[in-house]
Amino acid sequence: MEFTGGGRLEVRLTHADVGKRVSVRYVTDTGAPGERFTDAVGVLTSWDAGVLLITRRTGEGVRIAESSLVAGKVVPAAPARRRGPAASFEELARVTARAWQPVESEPLGEWTLRAAGGFTRRANSLLPLGGPGLPLDDALARVREWYAVRDLPAYIQTATGAEGTQELLGAELERRGWRSEVAAEVRIGGLAPVGDLDADVSAVRLSRSLDGSWLRRYNRSGVPGPHVLSVLSSGPSVWFASVAGTGDIPAAIGRCVVDGRWAGFMAVEVDPAHRRQGLATAVMAALARRALDEGASAAWLQVEADNGGARAMYEAMGFAVHHHYHHYRAAEE
Secondary structure (H helix, E strand, O other): OOEOOOOOEOEOOOHHHOOOEEEEEEEOOOOOOOOOEEEEEEEEEEEEOOEEEEEOOOOOEEEEEHHHEEEEEEOOOOOOOOOOOOOOHHHHHHHHHHOOOOOEEEEEOOEEEEEOOOOOOHHHOEEOOOOOOOOHHHHHHHHHHHHHHOOOOOEEEEEEOOOOOOHHHHHHHHHOOOEEEEEEEEEEEEHHHHHOOOOOOOOEEEEOOOOHHHHHHOOOOOOOOHHHHHHHHOOOEEEEEEEOOOOOOOOEEEEEEEEOOEEEEEEEEEOHHHOOOOHHHHHHHHHHHHHHHOOOOEEEEEEEOOOHHHHHHHHHOOOEEEEEEEEEEOOOO
């Protein structure tokens, strides 16, 4: 915090700092006895009617009465990484989008409308990189119309927690009644340590193509129609991994998309009856070794914020949080 010459804390923020990363200290009535102050760090996403809205790295919004501020200042942008490869938000956003492509897409200015018959929010949400080329309310009306024609809910995928992410857009969506339904982490790490994991990969089969048994293990596909196959097969260089199980359903599966220096890991699933046997690690290691053979050096994956088991596993493999993403759904009209 900033101090004045007399050693007093000072608020060094103005309305012109909206959109910048800030650190504030404020008075709270919710702390333990004797703990009157608390801190918040994040992007100042609005300052209206005497209330500041600060969006934390995770996407959580903190509303603070202006009258309760004790100190505040603008701080440098959050570092892009704690360890592992350096990466900008835009680079990662485009790489992750290429690894999970929709069946159809259409530009809206620099934004991209995406649809795939409702299979996953990622493939059926607008990706807002850049600007829409329209006033925001007009752009949002166009988004609603586009998805309504396809009998799909209107979703917008936003990100928080890194330089260049979309905290301001998220705040504007919430102001207009859009609600965040899912939050997830985008994690990155070095690829070689994943390939070097102590795992028995001899039982892992790698294939360029999907088969029925792989789909029967994948718990998100439902009845796999052409749109499901299209999304799962999309990407620059796609590999599918499986470990034989009982009958014709694999004990474990995984998917990896190699794209230049990046290898993205998705759909890593293990039969509950075969968990804690190292199968997920074996699948990851086998896919990583194949990606290394293709020249990749960096790895990424996405994991939902409430999946504590998967987050702990990926943390142990060396994956660190780069940013968070959120899917906002339009309010019913």
